[in-house]
Amino acid sequence: MSASGRVLADIRRTRRPIRLLGGSGQLGYGIPAAAFAAGLARRPDLIGCDMGSIDIGPTYLGKGEMATSPAATRRDLRRVLTGARALDVPLVIGSAGSAGAAPHLEATLALVRAVAQAAGLSFRMAVLRADMPRPLLLDALRAGRIEGLDGMPALTEADVTDAANIVGQMGMGPFRRALEADVDVIIAGRACDTAIFSALPVLLGFPTGLAVHMAKIIECGSLCCVPGGRDAILAELDDTGFVLESMHPDRRATPTSVAAHSLYEQADPFTVHEPDGALDLSAARYEAVDDRRARVSGAAWRDTTDPTIKLEGALKIGERAILLAGAADPRFIAQSKAIFPKLAELVRDLVCEDTPEDYTLRFRVYGVDAVRMVVPPDEPPPGEVFIMGECIAPTRERASEVVRACKQYLLHYGYPGRLSTAGNLAFPFTPPEVSLGPAYRFNVYHLLHVADPDAPFPMTVEQV
């Protein structure tokens, strides 16, 4: 029997509390060794790791690349795979490869197989895919079953056909199916971070509200503690609540720190929407067990009659090249806002002599207004600034051509009152122009209404 079958049978027989180890909220950025080892010593029934997020922006999803380095990802995978196999408990990894589309999943699976071979591990692995079939989306779109999220414009057929990758966030259902397939390891594409941890206790009949609330907290590791951190966290769930304990001795899960975690990256601290229902935290209670453990209870779950899948898609919008430079002349800094449009005209006349204006160009002046949405009018000017020019063009060569022209003509741009006639810019190194490769934007951020929110996520099982 494999790990998931063994754990299911054991808890069904003994009906004891279940222990879950949140191994990492960001697998691939390094998993602190001591806390993870302390977590293993507590003999959890499942080890879970989240590996992705939409926060990292559209380029990873579009390009099919991981945000984490292969070497660090491989090291983290080795740690969690060897740990889970030593205890013979399920290892569940969600949102594989940062964005959870097919290329991210395949890259993660290749690392998992390589780690297994090098470490002499053998196991049964379920793979859950999250790529949304385009015909399914087109049918749903025509039937009016796709709506924009948070004011996102209505989806078009072109959005569906042109996106480089479109994934859906899978909920508990696909994970439940994988756990029931008697496996040791589950690697999922894009997934709700909660589903990684909630599927097993819900399958065993623990209250769904408590299981999902617990999952929402431990998927971030010890971030819910004071001081917060990346270390592993242990949760023990029974039928009336769960106890949280960081596996780092200095991190304390207090009632306030855990309650405050409900605010993190959430627009609504009282409700969490999942594919097959909603978590209601309005009656959640947080109590101290001792000075570093908190007990949480009171979360409720509301099933929905209208299941939904959150869709994420990225569209290639061109090739990006940037120009990096500093400046320290107060007259240049004071006039830079007026200089950039004139420079853009100058550059356009040069690079569009025999080619249409097929690119976008923008400048940011760090030190002045490049970061904030609103800048106070009376702010004194900075002594020096950092300037970033950014061009998005149809080809890499075109984007590079534009920023190189910008570099030369901004360096020597003559403005009223100029004293520094030998050059306006300080380059920390040359070349100061960098080609960043393809640029993407999110063109899909929508909700898909479906009868069965588990159906679009196929599973395969392989022996590693």
Added chain:
Amino acid sequence: MRLADLAQVIRSKNAGPRRLTLDVMFATDADYQRVAQSPALSREAVAALYHVPPEAVTVIPYPAGRAIKLVLARAVMAGDPGDSDVYGAQQHAPLLGIEL
């Protein structure tokens, strides 16, 4: 006294790629109550600070975490051309200087 001198945490982050969430957290219930009952973090005050209409701001008091949550619509979707802060992690700065 400025908000930055009283609060324990003042932070911002995306809540999905189209919204920004700002959390202001306090060390004591008294500090929380002082700000929660003042107009400093009212919808109108925050809207004026961020140059957005009041309808674009949601204020959510969260006493269990001794916190006040603000939610704003992002003017530019995270990662779109022209975005300045993909994670939305540096949009808290205007809150720091609020006079209480």
